[in-house]
Amino acid sequence: MENLEKAIQEIKEQLPGMTLLENEPMSAHSSFHIGGPARALAVPSDLTGLTRLCAILRENHVAPFPLGNGSNILFPDEGLPDLLLLSTEKLQKLFLLPDGAIYAEAGVSLSRLAAFACEQGLTGLEFASGIPGTVGGGLRMNAGAYGGELKDVTDSVVYYYLPEQMLYEIPAANCMFGYRSSIFQKSAGMVVLSAVFRLQPGSKEEISAKMRELGEKRRDKQPLDLPSAGSAFKRPEGHFAAALIDQAGLKGYAVGGAQVSEKHAGFVVNRGGATSKDVYDLMMHVRNTVYEQFQVELQPEIIILPPDYTLVDDTPAPKRNLVIGN
Template sequence: MLENLEKAILEIKEAFPGMKLLENEDMSRHASMKVGGPVRALASPSDVMSLSKICCILKEHELAPLMLGNCTNTVFPDEGLEDVFAVSTENLTKLFLLPDGAIYAEAGVSLAKLALFAQQNGLAGLEFASGIPGSVGGGLIMNAGAYGGEMKDSVESVVCYYLPEQRLYELDREQCAFEYRSSLFKKMGGCVLLSAVFRLEKGDSEAIAEKMRDYNSRRREKQPLDLPSCGSAFKRPEGYFAAALIEQAGLRGFGIGGAQISEKHCGFVVNRGGATQEDIHALLKHVRNTVYEKFQVELEPEMILLPPGMQLLDRGPAVPRHLINLNDPTL
């Protein structure tokens, strides 16, 4: 256990006596995959200034926070993360119209709420996001998308706190370097997303609502929403569909432990009961290897598996990224 982390927890508790700070919190309660053990601490600051101050205190102790949105794309290790201070954006939920008609949203606003707010204000372009269960912060990190829309299409600017420099930056869309299910923030690490501005087209509220209803009914029809998952397990490989390749490889319903390729939608890995991160990791590897052997197409996971024993130390110019790499032969 990290001694400096214990000191940082004490200091943060003193600085924010009223803040929700859970210790040794079981992350399977928070993650949509319902997998994972406890993190040492999970704080939910109620404003962006408090979040920045928490980051400063952690940095004084040579630590960085593990930022979490709605945990709908994140799988925690079974044994937990005893050296990690996690920060949830669940209470960063300011959402309003700016005088020029753009939407301001803090990182913790759910994508469903953002899409609904846009619809209620007769603004079109975020309909695709209404059924994605993530937050604005997580959605921007991942450049989440569906039905031909992506976060990058409507975001105008993003405010982030850059941990190595302890500085706020406002980035425009180009600077965010969005790519398919990726962004500058995802590639670089060390960026805490605080808020974003969305610029949308005027549209007819009822037509926007109808589009959202249509997308959501398609989701209910095609996706295994009754079982815990992270949505699509793999990114779409260029020129193919991951779900079709997995199906053609004969893997529909294939399971390892509690993790299973969904019977309903081969692009989803579901927790059919009692899945561990190890099961999910083994299943992703098996699927990737099988698909590669059959079709010579490499599948890249979309869901994020946090490595066991992870520590987020901030001792240098960059905070390391934290992902399990399926190519790592030692895992």
């Protein structure tokens, strides 16, 4: 706490131009619209600002939490009084490299990236056009949809490694991409800065038509009118989380303002005034019920903060805590 306060003071003195939001409600930065105030949210406007910020944090032994669009995170109601979040939202460079690959900084939205690829007549990113995340958050999660994943089109990634205050560029083959996982989940000290994406030439009309088709599918199947963080649980091997939740009779089940979507059982939505505890308790109930009925363990896809979040689970046996998978 002392270290964090000292770091905040130094950021104000040494980087006066940097956006530093203090005691910032995280509900304003979460697609769930949930979350109390974090001690600070720093938003560097470029890579130089980011590295200078990281140097101050490192000297004060403060580990920041990287933030993209907040479309896959459940922030706690009580806030994060001892956490500094580092947003990469202003890293927005996006251009075509001479060899035809695409360079994108961490804050570029996946929709903008997909639209840019389409404009260039490059195919392979159509699946990403409706995912409401950024390049940074997307790479950390290896975001995917409709049979595509970022790992399929990523050539290399540049990240800042806080413990060493160094920039590294690694090829996609070394990113340990798996289903909704990557090497960037192994250490909180790895902040994704940019990536190069390699795509195939294609017809602009066909790419655009595919994006429209997938967009319609999303609007048709997903509860996009209500705040959520996308799929609440990962796909268990050999099953579909949404189908199991539906078969367990949980569609529409609610705890306070949180509800298993009536439109898509894989989504937990904030139908108004949901607290983080509502969402957590609902997810616990879903997980326990599905386990009791099908002996399948659902793992959360949503990142639940803080990782040592402890709530008393008073549901009947089998008692299981949500394992923070990320």
